[in-house]
Amino acid sequence: MLQGVGAVAFLGASAAALKLPFFGTDGFEQDPASCRATDLSASQMKLIVSNWPSYIDADEDPSTLSIFEERTGIAVDYSDDVNDNAEFYAKVRNQLGSCTSIDRDLVMLTDWMAARFISLGWTQPYDKANVPNLHANLIDPLRNRQWDPDLEFHAPWQTGLTGIAYNASKTGEVRSFEELLTRADLRGRVTLLSEMRDTMAFLLKITGANPDDFTDDQWGVAIERLREVVASGQIRAFTGNDYTQDLAAGNILACEAWSGDVIQLQADNPDIKFVVPEEGLSLWSDNMLIPNQATHQANAEKWIDYYYEPAVAAQLAAWVNYICPVKGAQEEMEKIDPDLASNPLIFPDDDMLANTFDFMPLDAKQSNEYEGDWANVTGG
Amino acid sequence: MSQVADVPTEQVGDSSYDGLRLRGVSKTYPNGFTAVDTLDLDVPRGSFIALLGPSGCGKTTTLRMVAGLETPTSGEIRLAGDDITYAKPYKRPVNTVFQNYALFPHLDIFENVAFGLKRRKVKDVEAQVREMLALVELDSQARKKPTQLSGGQQQRVALARALINRPEVLLLDEPLGALDLKLRRSMQIEIKRIQTEVGLTFVHVTHDQEEAMTMADTVAVMNAGVIEQLGAPEELYENPRSTFVANFLGQSNLIEGTVVSRGSDVTSVDMHGIGVSVPTGRTHTDGEKGWIGIRPEKVLIGEEGEALDAPGNTIPGGVVTDVSFNGVSTQYLVRMPWGQELAVFAQNTGRTRIFRRGDRVELSWRPEYAFLLDFSQDASAGAQKGD
Amino acid sequence: MAEMTRRRGRTGYLLLLPAFLTLLVFFVLPFYSLIATSLYDPSGSDVEGFEMTYHFSNYWDAISDYSGPLFRSLVYGGVATLLCLVLGYVLAYAMAFKAGRWKYLLLVLVIAPFFTSFLVRTLSWKLILADDGFVVNTLQFLQILGDDGRLLATPVAVIAGLVYNFLPFMILPLFASLDRIDPRLIEASSDLYAHPFVGFFKVTWPLSLPGVVSGTLLTFIPAVGDYINAQLLGSTGQRMIGSVIQSQFVEANNYPAAAALSTMLMIVILAMVLVYVRRAGTEELL
């Protein structure tokens, strides 16, 4: 979200790629069944992967990546060029919307964006026979998502929790989102996440709605509540990853936070605590998708199946520190690092997972509208 | 070494002098270079003095110290009795016509000229500026920008801009340097006319000796940070006190000689076996040896053995080595028996014939034209090459 | 003969071709498409596509919805530009007239921090202005800030960030025009009875006007469109128009609104620049 300096130029350039005359544009929906390339996996031992930064143990020796290459003979062209879901969407929408290749075989996108890709018909279904480990080992809380209940199109890469972090040396325990939004001693020293779904899920919860299934009216109540909170001066800012800096520097006392970030902060500052809010836990994943026109689908499926082996998943989790979506990895982790195996932010226990919720998939219309409301409230 | 011998040092700090007075002024730049070295100078009120000297001798530095744009390292500057050594430039009744004019490019001619008056909140600016522009004949250009004027016009604007303030002293730093010869001559006359008209003190810096001599009442010849000699143009020319002045102002023949005797009227000198005499008032050395100086146009040239109309000794044995005829006169180079070549300018009066290369000749001059200089000085100091 | 002339005529046009193509690709096409997008029916989406309905009220909607951030951007940009001018002038003046042979070295030193990324530089201001940081503590000690006062997440921090980030755009043209001023002109003014202070306003300042004009334009235009500073150093109350455009485009996928806002921002800035250049009277200068 921080990229895209010079939005004006950016906008002009992307819009120029649209049709020229003073006519409208067609919709971007595609049919994956027809918009697909011949799979060259058998002849080309190659795989092109786009992921978020610091999301793989590639610098270790051996790494899960190097073992994969050795075992399968596939040369992986790995880049960490996904920095932001919306931005990535803006970058590829003209290509995928017109059934053009984006020269990638696998991209990792967060749930809501994965849902959008799938609903636009931009991703290829997996061959179920090629990913048995996925179907066998995916942990239960991540199954049956509304937007792809049968795991036809997606497989979680890593999973995280959205909760509350606070600095225990400067303030008392913060137990709930409600407290975060109302406690007088936190006034002006709280940040929320600028990802609309992360934050609004909690506001919907607080205002008595179900984030998995809510109406426009309920949305209206929740956004109104947020507007009041912002107007009261409780919230200092809506941030991306940069809240970690503020928390460490003491500029803020508590904030909405992602579990993986907090584990990394705790390494330097044990006073930073992560709490599961009383309202519940928002569980999200970044998911592996095979975009239309990918030419190495079978190789991509080998990769997916490989990372769903518990031992591989444990090795990756030991480095990445996010929640491991693979059953059996906790036992494998005991062998690598028993401390990590008992860390609930990597292997959450059933109590924690009992009360998780998700954000309902939005269609394009709703998404435009809600994002617009959100932008207006968070922008003041 | 101060050459202003006639100014007694007791007068330092005397506040009755109404001109510009510099005493022991030195300027050493931060890089350690001494551009002006214990300089003494008196400029009487209302006079026109020219500071003449080769490039880099410290003329501009001297002017800048008078204007207040540079602070002297030591010494004292007084104007009409007031010590202005450390006065701020904008508080001195001194104005400068800069070497490159330094006209304000964003202001028109009128505003340039009015600048000083407006800063002093003088009344009646409009009329005064009109009058001044009329004096320098620029009335019709008042609303033009400096870049729209010719070099000579710009020069006059610079003059007007400084003059209008009626300063006690007007400093002109080679104001004519950038002009072509013809324009320069007419501007020289114009500046001289204006100075006579307004009666202000002018200090005019130049390295053009002709300009200095035609314009100024007094010429100060500067060399290496000091004033070598100061006086009326004729006096400097006729009776130079140093080899530098002898060579820098015009041209001189300098011949080695040994002092034989010093009388009350004349000094007798042996010049390569020939006895010559120099008036005491033109003898500027106490040493045993000296340079006998004589201007080329003062040397007479004649046939070998022919009697010359001169009371001094005849110097025989010359051979003409170079002849250049330029109509009014003829310039010769004559090799003397002791090997030196002397320059001789002969008027083409028609009384004598024009000699040719290789002719044997005799030279002579009237003793009252000769001068005797310190032998320790470099005989070629101040000589201009190719002049 | 006729053939020759025709040939030459055609060569002339061919030589113009690269410039023409560059202009077409980098200016005309994006601009054309930006305007087209701003007139789409806002009820469209990526799924259904956008219909061209010449929906001019996109502009009206954008103004009424976002006049706050638009006005705020102009104010922040204006204040930052003024501060840049004061600071930049002092620095450029010192470099041009007082630094002697060090001036180009100083120039490089002033510019050097700007070889690092914009983001990193801006984030470093978070440390400088932190609530427990030196600056805030000092201001609290001096009673300028209250005990729980802060700088981060206030307009002060946003403007400080803007000033810092856009200062070089001000310093460079100022230095260029100050460095060109002949110091003898300043001496001449002093010789003509102008106190240095008066000399500055009568000579130095008017001669540096071309630098002042280009410096303020080069600072003001990007500062108004910037949103990184507001996002990182500001709070919800400091959002600038660039950030609205960005979120309308990237997050809300409301391309018509984003395009209308961009076009409007361009028009507003252009109008202000024209008025400014007129008023500054640059044609009076050399």
Ligand SMILES: Nc1ncnc2c1ncn2[C@@H]1O[C@H](COP(=O)(O)OP(=O)(O)OP(=O)(O)O)[C@@H](O)[C@H]1O
């Ligand atoms: N700012 C300075 N720092 C160091 N040396 C200087 C400075 N200004 C002048 N000089 C030196 O001082 C000497 C005298 O300089 P000045 O400008 O007074 O000469 P000038 O007589 O005016 O010469 P010109 O006829 O070429 O104008 C020169 O050798 C010059 O190099």
Ligand SMILES: [Mg+2]
């Ligand atoms: Mg000079």
